[in-house]
Amino acid sequence: MMKSSRNRKRKLDATILRTATNYLLPLLLMFSLFVLLRGHYLSGGGFVGGLIASIAFVLHSFAYNTKRTLRLFSIPPLMLIPIGLVISFVSSFLPVLLGESFLTGVWFADSVAVIGSVGTALFFDIGVYLVVIGVVLTILFTISETVQ
Amino acid sequence: MISNFILAPILVHMLTAIVLMFFWKKIRAQKTISIIGNSIAFLVSLQLSISVWQNGNMTLQVGGWEAPFGITFVSDMLSATMVMLTALVSLCVGIYSTEAINTSRIRYGYFVIFHFLIMGLNGAFLTGDIFNLYVWFEVVIISSFVLLTLGGKKRQMEGAVKYVTMNMLASSIFLTAIGILYGITGSLNIADLPEHVAAVENRGLVTVTALLFFVGFGIKSAVFPMYFWLPSSYHTPPSAIGAVFGGLLTKMGVYSMLRIFTVVFTPDDFIQGVFVAIAVLTMISGALGVINKRNLRRILSYFIVCHIGYLIAGIGLYTELALVGVIFYLIHDVIIKSNLFMMSGIINKIRETQDIYRLGGFYKDYPKLSIVFAIILFSLAGIPPLSGFWPKIMLFQEAFAQGSYVLLGTLIFASFITLFIVARIWSEIFWKDLPKPNSEEIDHFCNFHKRGKIALVLPIVALAVVSLFIGFKASFIFEISERVAYELKNPQIYIDSVMNHLK
Amino acid sequence: MELLLVFLVGILYSAGIYLILRRSMVKLLLGFMMLGNGANILIFLMGELSKGKAPIIDGEESQFTDVYADPVPQALILTAIVISFGLTAFAIILLKKVHATTGTDDLDSLNVQDLDI
Numbered sequence: 137m138m139k140s141s142r143n144r145k146r147k148l149d150a151t152i153l154r155t156a157t158n159y160l161l162p163l164l165l166m167f168s169l170f171v172l173l174r175g176h177y178l179s180g181g182g183f184v185g186g187l188i189a190s191i192a193f194v195l196h197s198f199a200y201n202t203k204r205t206l207r208l209f210s211i212p213p214l215m216l217i218p219i220g221l222v223i224s225f226v227s228s229f230l231p232v233l234l235g236e237s238f239l240t241g242v243w244f245a246d247s248v249a250v251i252g253s254v255g256t257a258l259f260f261d262i263g264v265y266l267v268v269i270g271v272v273l274t275i276l277f278t279i280s281e282t283v284q
Numbered sequence: 285m286i287s288n289f290i291l292a293p294i295l296v297h298m299l300t301a302i303v304l305m306f307f308w309k310k311i312r313a314q315k316t317i318s319i320i321g322n323s324i325a326f327l328v329s330l331q332l333s334i335s336v337w338q339n340g341n342m343t344l345q346v347g348g349w350e351a352p353f354g355i356t357f358v359s360d361m362l363s364a365t366m367v368m369l370t371a372l373v374s375l376c377v378g379i380y381s382t383e384a385i386n387t388s389r390i391r392y393g394y395f396v397i398f399h400f401l402i403m404g405l406n407g408a409f410l411t412g413d414i415f416n417l418y419v420w421f422e423v424v425i426i427s428s429f430v431l432l433t434l435g436g437k438k439r440q441m442e443g444a445v446k447y448v449t450m451n452m453l454a455s456s457i458f459l460t461a462i463g464i465l466y467g468i469t470g471s472l473n474i475a476d477l478p479e480h481v482a483a484v485e486n487r488g489l490v491t492v493t494a495l496l497f498f499v500g501f502g503i504k505s506a507v508f509p510m511y512f513w514l515p516s517s518y519h520t521p522p523s524a525i526g527a528v529f530g531g532l533l534t535k536m537g538v539y540s541m542l543r544i545f546t547v548v549f550t551p552d553d554f555i556q557g558v559f560v561a562i563a564v565l566t567m568i569s570g571a572l573g574v575i576n577k578r579n580l581r582r583i584l585s586y587f588i589v590c591h592i593g594y595l596i597a598g599i600g601l602y603t604e605l606a607l608v609g610v611i612f613y614l615i616h617d618v619i620i621k622s623n624l625f626m627m628s629g630i631i632n633k634i635r636e637t638q639d640i641y642r643l644g645g646f647y648k649d650y651p652k653l654s655i656v657f658a659i660i661l662f663s664l665a666g667i668p669p670l671s672g673f674w675p676k677i678m679l680f681q682e683a684f685a686q687g688s689y690v691l692l693g694t695l696i697f698a699s700f701i702t703l704f705i706v707a708r709i710w711s712e713i714f715w716k717d718l719p720k721p722n723s724e725e726i727d728h729f730c731n732f733h734k735r736g737k738i739a740l741v742l743p744i745v746a747l748a749v750v751s752l753f754i755g756f757k758a759s760f761i762f763e764i765s766e767r768v769a770y771e772l773k774n775p776q777i778y779i780d781s782v783m784n785h786l787k
Numbered sequence: 788m789e790l791l792l793v794f795l796v797g798i799l800y801s802a803g804i805y806l807i808l809r810r811s812m813v814k815l816l817l818g819f820m821m822l823g824n825g826a827n828i829l830i831f832l833m834g835e836l837s838k839g840k841a842p843i844i845d846g847e848e849s850q851f852t853d854v855y856a857d858p859v860p861q862a863l864i865l866t867a868i869v870i871s872f873g874l875t876a877f878a879i880i881l882l883k884k885v886h887a888t889t890g891t892d893d894l895d896s897l898n899v900q901d902l903d904i
Contacts, residue, residue, distance in 0.1 A: 218305035467833030
């Protein structure tokens with residue numbers, strides 16, 4: 137009896153949460169991109185942006201379940217880690233090809249509208265962003281899987 | 285010399301790990317990529333060592349930020365030696381792992397984590413920034429946590445709790461020490477610190493900070509009061525993982541001590557006394573611990589503790605000859621400890637037990653393999669002219685010359701116990717007949733396919749040849765050790781190579 | 788403010804070490820989290836506090852004209868927080884697994900393999 141009442145209660149809560157999540161998920165993802173892009177001179181960056189994005193997915197998995205959240209990804213979140221690492225690696229290795237030290241910031245001469253000047257630091261941050269999403273989601277989904 | 289090449293040993297392992305992640309569940313691809321990556325890393329490390337040997341220190345200011353402000357990577361002869369040893373051990377253990385690690389562990393990313401671990405080790409050996417050293421330490425310990433718990437048997441979990449607890453504690457203490465050091469000096473660059481440390485008026489605070497570093501590194505390298513986590517965790521994972529841990533992880537702590545206590549802090553009499561006392565107690569506790577053990581891998585774990593004492597003792601004596609002994613012993617110890625763990629793995633594969641009383645008749649069944657094992661065991665005991673002999677003699681000599689007779693006595697005692705236990709291992713496992721001839725216990729090795737046998741035996745033979753080389757071409761290793769010790773005693777070489785742009 | 792933080796660091800360290808010495812695995816984990824936070828605040832304190840002085844140079848100027856907050860400790864803390872985040876996540880998974888395999892929260896009962904020699 138305890139169990140059934142708990143189930144009913146969860147369903148009741150979930151309606152509000154699910155409706156809210158449907159709007160919050162894209163909003164949070166957009167906010168995470170905003171934080172990622174403003175990160176070079178202002179507070180923000182790949183790590184924080186990645187955390188915000190993964191929180192969005194975690195919220196989604198609270199409202200529905202882990203399986204359904206995983207269906208949002210066309211590749212498993214684990215694969216985001218190597219992809220992010222490759223982006224970061226290439227962006228930090230690029231200056232070596234230009235005869236500079238590893239990890240030196242290299243910038244394009246023209247700046248792009250909205251984003252501002254584009255350089256290796258931005259791509260490094262994008263890599264970090266993907267790695268953080270991959271790591272956090274893998275860890276959290278591992279923890280929540282063992283619970284069920 | 286300023287060159288991006290210094291990062292190559294780190295980046296090769298990182299790239300290997302990244303590529304491995306794309307082939308997550310493909311066992312055969314994982315094995316091949318790992319061997320290729322290890323081989324490239326080996327060649328690159330060899331190239332780095334030769335370059336440092338010929339042209340002196342190699343440095344890199346990452347991101348183009350000059351020395352006291354940015355992160356520096358420095359390779360002097362000590363770093364190059366450690367990187368070379370890491371590359372050798374990781375190549376051998378990597379080949380050995382392709383057969384010794386079961387497929388389910390590989391499927392959970394054994395090789396990925398393995399390469400991240402080696403990357404972390406290389407980073408720790410090459411960095412010239414004390415906080416960056418902390419970060420590499422964390423890379424190493426997180427990877428080692430995963431390797432230790434991979435596969436998740438009950439024994440493994442129990443060992444892992446102790447390992448994780450002590451290593452996290454060590455990291456916290458290390459971080460605290462860095463915080464205080466930054467507070468009193470305002471710098472984190474290892475080459476920039478000595479000047480600032482010398483200028484601090486409150487000498488007591490400097491000593492306290494130095495000892496905090498010693499405690500942090502000491503826990504990681506398993507010295508006296510905090511060694512117990514090592515014998516209760518290193519025998520639980522598969523032998524290939526034990527080989528990397530036993531050979532390299534504790535030596536990372538010793539490397540950091542060598543670095544910090546030669547460049548940043550110059551030990552005064554008090555700190556030297558602490559080192560010697562801790563070394564004596566470490567050797568005694570390791571030697572006493574080893575006597576009543578019957579599980580082969582537990583014996584090896586206590587050997588690690590016991591022989592860390594030799595290294596700490598050499599640092600404590602702090603003369604150039606003692607440091608030569610330390611470096612020589614370090615080179616010998618890394619090779620021999622990894623090899624011993626791999627050997628225990630093969631014995632376990634053949635007889636399915638680690639209990640030396642239940643083992644036996646090995647020489648009768650596998651004479652050729654037994655000869656290789658004999659070389660490893662007698663190198664460990666330091667029977668002349670094998671590799672353990674020379675550094676021990678140097679340390680004995682120096683302890684005698686410095687008049688620390690207690691240390692000399694302990695060194696001899698520990699060597700004697702080592703010899704005694706090696707003799708016991710030899711007679712129990714190799715000479716004695718198998719106590720209970722039990723058909724299912726005898727041969728698990730024969731039905732291995734040929735490639736598998738080669739993958740298991742070749743690394744052990746290769747490392748045994750290296751120990752023979754160390755023993756018979758001792759003059760060459762002696763030359764390397766002398767150069768390293770000279771650089772350690774004259775930290776100005778290290779400082780100048782980093783700060784040369786300021787002149 | 789400094790004095791308050793000094794006491795806070797002391798409390799966090801002592802509480803952390805006290806919790807590590809308990810027998811429960813959950814308290815062990817909490818202890819490490821407190822120790823990590825204590826270390827972070829210690830580093831923060833070591834960089835001399837200065838309120839509202841971000842270490843950013845204005846567009847028109849080429850060097851600092853005012854007292855500014857030391858950016859290094861902040862970078863160090865950020866790194867240390869990221870690392871402790873990873874460590875804590877790992878430790879939680881480990882402790883869950885240990886609890887699942889051994890069925891106990893008591894650290895003193897985890898010495899079965901130490902008893903066999």
